[in-house]
């Protein structure tokens with residue numbers, strides 16, 4: 001029986017790296033090839049929608065062709081077999097957690113396989129390329145269809161639900177994230193303040209390493225299954 005009862009897990013791009021999806025801040029990462037100001041802000045979308053839509057069209061095509069790795073599968077197993085509660089909060093916009101079987105999941109930065117109409121707020125699943133002239137199926141307007149993604153300067157999704165879980169958790173795991181982007185990078189401080197044990201599982205020390213009670217460094221497909229086994233089988 002684990003010493004813990006309520007687990008909150010934060011994941012980032014490093015979790016999907018071994019599934020073949022590029023991270024952001026590693027060598028050759030996404031932000032080495034694109035400027036955030038050009039492709040990941042509402043101002044960029046207003047100024048040059050074609051460039052922004054094409055940036056996410058490439059990411060959507062990439063996300064369609066990959067499968068969950070052993071780390072995604074271990075986290076789904078943890079949720080299914082753990083006696084207490086498990087909530088997974090991901091910064092990732094790929095569908096790999098749900099494809100591995102995770103159910104209690106929050107995509108705080110949105111999802112690449114969903115579209116949002118800026119005119120009427122309608123959301124829908126979307127697998128194809130997005131173009132500027134696409135008309136919204138609900139309001140019929142064109143020029144406003146964007147990926148259902150949280151850009152820099154926009155409020156991440158379900159923050160109330162996330163903070164409520166952080167104040168209740170007794171174990172906080174941060175997996176595959178560099179701890180650069182807020183408010184996600186601040187979650188470990190919230191969990192600590194709630195008295196939770198905090199563990200970083202990452203390839204290398206993150207920006208927030210000093211805030212974690214425990215750190216396990218290595219590739220996610222190696223360290224995450226091993227840690228989940230420790231949690232489930234003592």
Ligand code: BV8
Nearest residue numbers: 012013014023024025091152153176177178181182203220
């Ligand atoms: C907001 C879009 C306010 C989707 C993204 C303080 C408080 C609040 C905000 C701020 C603040 N200071 C600054 C800000 C503004 C900003 C921010 O944080 N800027 C940073 C750059 C300083 N934050 C925001 O704008 C946020 N919004 O605050 O709104 C507000 C308030 C009121 C009302 C309205 C608004 C919005 C942030 C979300 C932005 N959108 N993405 C997309 O294109 O994907 S963020 C982007 O970074 C991605 O979502 C990504 O997930 C996220 C974090 O990156 P990581 O996942 O950590 O990836 P990274 O490459 O950095 O690291 C990978 C790690 O994995 C590395 O450590 C590596 O070692 C490790 N790794 C690699 N391989 C492996 C591995 N680990 C294990 N195994 C491996 N194999």
